[in-house]
Amino acid sequence: MIDIHFRSPFAFWTLGVISVILSILSDAGNLINLFVLTRRHMRSTMTTLLVTLAWADLVPPTVASLNSILFYYFLPRMNNSSTFLTTHMIARAIFNGLANVFTTFSNWLIVLITTFRLIVVKQPLVAKTYCNRRTARYAIVIILFLSIFVNIPLFLFTSIRVYCTNNGLIKYYSLGGSPLLRTKFFSRFFYPIMVTISLLFPWLICFLIWLFLIRALRSAQSQLTKKNVNTTFRNDRKQDTYFRITLMIVCVLTVYMICRSAHLLEVIHLLIAPLFSIQQQIYFNKIRIKLYCISNIMLTINHGANFYIYSINPKFRLTLKLYLTYYFRRCRIKRRRAFTLFHLRRKKTNDSLDGLSAQNDFNRSIMLTPSNPNEGNQRFSINHNLLTTNGGVYKQNCTINSIRTPQKYLRQFLDANSNNENSEKSYVWREIEQRLKYHRRNHFQ
Template sequence: MENVTDYIFGDFNDTMDASSGEAGFSSLPDSAIARFGVSYQSIHGYFSVTVCVFGIVSNVLNIIVLTRKHMKSPTNFILTALAIADMLTMSTYPIMAIYLYIINSPDCETHGHSRGWMYFILFHNLFIVTCHNMAMWLTVTLAVFRYIFVCQHAIAARMCSLARAKLTVAVVVVATIVSCVPNYFVYSVRDIGPELDRNASCYWIVASQLAEANPTYEQFVRWLFGVVIKILPCVLMAFLSTLLIIAMQQAKKRRARLLNKVSRIVDHDHQSSEHNRTTMMLVGVVVFFIVTEIPQGILAWISAVDENFWHDVYIHLGDLMDILVLVNSAVNFVLYCIMSQQFRNTFKSLFVCKSLPCMMDRDTTKSNGTEYSAVVTETTNV
């Protein structure tokens, strides 16, 4: 039994087939994938609400920390925009999950859904598809900016300025909304109670008149979301991450050669190490995005080629694809805390040290026999 929002992304029309017991699942009614889908559905509501609550709170914390005055930088501006997009992606999901999975059930056989709730779920789906695609392309932007900074250092100051970051984020937001427009016209809300021989009404989300009159239109949307909006950004992120890792390894070897010749290079090596930690943190964000997104992109691409695969496999895995997206949207706070000392220090000064006595991380430095403490500072933001 599949949810009506499986086009983070599935297909509402096939979802109706699944829940009504019609032809959508007839070819593999007892498949292991179908049984897994039914089994996981029983816990999906509780699991997804938990992840969303944590993700919304953690992204609010990300925004607060990243927007502090001393944290302002092009990279952190993009990370802030990413946190906003991730937070919006999860904002309406708990309401949908509580209604459709905990209070009711995502089908029309056991529960009659009202027109109002179905319009909300339709809005929810289109809204989070748009917000999540923004997050995907903002992550690509993050990888591009870091690649320019690390591998094209001569032009980094000009190409990766704060003004350029703001302009790029604005372009990503507008372009994402435009690219999602085709999806807005694929679905509509209709009472399918009579089709199920129900005495009562049951509103559901089905293919729109435009999609029914033009079968290739819905196929085009699947290709658009499966290949252009899912696989393409993952390929770009994987390529840029590989280049970044190679560049970091080469820089490490160069520093090792220099350290054997000049002892004073130690201070510069510390600075380079901080840059590398920043780069590795951002690579971690990108890699986690790829790991959670590429399976869905591949499945959607195969589904665009093979209609049977869509019915027999993809829509049974819609809830699992959803939870991967939600976990991806919630995990960045953990990555920042693990991999960025400046983020940890700022977070502690804002939320921990105000209520509990604590000391910022300090280094003890000796100069002419005198010891003094100096607050550790980062050479790069986050």
């Protein structure tokens, strides 16, 4: 009966089309988050939590999209294959358990992130002592074990069930749950407790923290509007960074509470369903299927919306822009060199002294020419200065002319007098400072 409801046109377009597309976009956004937030100059306590959240948000959309693809696209064509039917039933049972574990993990990570931010806002001195990476890692491990422990009954498979289709011609197998899951104790007590811990408590805690952060955001906004010309740039930048990070967390909380509301209504319906009669349960079952489809889309949006929320931070945007520019530039140079080498190898008869024709000599000179006309002069001046400052001794194996990694690419923008690569004199922070400084000057003129 449930499979018939899921084969309706509404369920197909929501779960089989829209949800799959949103899952792909969500996974792409989370992968970009992992790429940007794991850079060296982005490391902090908050980014440690955000990286863990990105890993947790990768699993539920991927699992849901794989389940929908198997059900809507492969199952109708391979309905006569016993191997595929068995694989599909086992995968669906395991996928549901994994989705619940990482959804619970993601919910409590949101609580942890917002709690850390609330402590930073309300008690800065306490935050310096307790809101560090070590505390964050311990809290992440505790939340992970709590998520697994709460959802352990979903993995209690104690038997193998046999199913038949096509009038008993095709047999396939599935994992059977423990008899404990079908008892009245589980349905009346354990399942409501599990749902309350995994969804209801995180939602209520996030709502309360959201109220406190909204008040802090308003006070920070009023302080930014009362600034005068005598305000130092360092304090100005600190207040602006404080405002942006708090705004980002408030946006994460807002999207979380809106997207989880549909799932919360679905869970409440499941909890109160035994109180209705059988006819009322059949009537509300159709509504629950539609509510399930809508909540699945909202959950996918929640797991993938963090990329757009993180873009509020200019440091995130500039880091992404810097690395994209670097990699596209490297790909363009490698593509030009490969194209030139391809033409060099195609030439079989060469008339020049070194085995190359005049045209290939010209192509080779183009290949070795820097893309920027001023780049050759700059490199010559850099090498000349190094020879002068080091007393004429310079190692030829130095990688000053070969920037292979973004870390080496970033080193040329670091402050030469700074001993810390993670200092605020990095290229990203320097660009942020210049933009904020010019913005403030134009504002007070």
